[in-house]
Amino acid sequence: MTKPIVSAAWLFSNLEDPNLIILDASFKENQSNVKTDLKNIQIKGTRFFDIKNTFSDTSNPLPNTIPSPEQFELEARKLGINKNSSLIIYDNLGIYSSPRAWWLFKLMGHQNVTVLDGGLPEWISQKFPVEAIPENPNYSIGNFEAEFIPELVKSKEQILENVHTKDAVLIDARAENRFRGNGAERRTGLRSGHIPGSINVPYTQFLQNGKFLPKEELVKVMKTDSRPLIFTCGSGVTACIDLIAYELIGKNPKSVYDGSWTEWGQIGNLSIEK
Known part of the structure; x- marks a missing residue:
């Protein structure tokens, strides 16, 4: 299972797979102010993948910064995730934060991961x-191993x-x-x-x-050529939605600018366009 997305019907038919682990990567709130009334229920047997507090470097002032491989490995093991686990990730908005969790696992070298469309x-x-x-669930400690793939993430210097x-x-x-600079930023x-030379493909178009x-x-929405693709957004979350959309179509090398606009936009000596 290496394709980026699977259907609900596929997941239902594979629930008995002993290596299957379902992860809920929902945010309690989001910068897009998208609301849900599905906060208290989950797919049966799901484990909560806390991007904001557990699978981010909370010591970094930038939101949602990638954690160290050591932290990621430890927390993944606490969720009972193994090296051979087949991971299905979803969120309660349909498609919002789950692609970020998918990308984090890819970044940490785990290929058997997909998003529930x-x-x-x-x-x-x-x-x-x-x-x-459930409250305070307990899982057997897994043997997950993180093998960080640096080319999947980009720094502001890059x-x-x-x-x-x-x-x-x-x-x-x-x-x-926001890309055009019409009005003040939320943060x-x-x-x-926007970053000079970047092109705007809002995630909502996909x-x-x-x-x-x-x-x-x-394909009708996409703007691209044969060059590698770097995805950015406000804080590195919805960039991963665009990344999956392009992954479904093309084979260009793909990476995420983790600091995204929250980093670039606050550094006064970095040039911007409007």
Whole structure:
């Protein structure tokens, strides 16, 4: 199982796989202010993958910064994740934060991971089994091993270099008004605009009713060429939605600028465009 997304029907038919682990990567709140009324239920047997507090470097002032491989490995083991685990990741908004969790596992060298297309809303619409979210669950410690793949993530120094070389295409997943710099940013202290030379492909253009568009529709939205692709957004979350959309179509090398606009926009000596 190496494809980026699977359907709810596929997951339901594979629930008895002994190596299968389902992870809920939902956020309690998000910068896009997207709401859900599915906060207290989960797919039966799910384990909570806490991006904000457990699978981020909370000592870093930037939000959602990737954790160290050592931290990731430890916390994944606490969830009972093994080297041979088949991971299915979803969130309660359909497609929002689950691609970030998918990318983190890819970054840490775990290939057997995929996103549930449509997430919890799609699962419920198919009338598949759910349960109340349990308090303080315990799992047997897993043997997961992190093998960090550095080429999947980019630093601001690498982005600055690419501004000059244009060796890769920088794709910004934010809404068009933010990309254009129309109005103030939500986070205090951030300038408005975008990284010079980047192109805007809002993540919402790849989704319909919380699911990825069919491949023939994805192609119509995409802007790309044969160069490597670097994805950015506000804080490195929705960039991963764009990344999966391009992964469904093309074979270009792909990476994420982890600091994204929250880092670039607050550093006064880095150039911006509007």
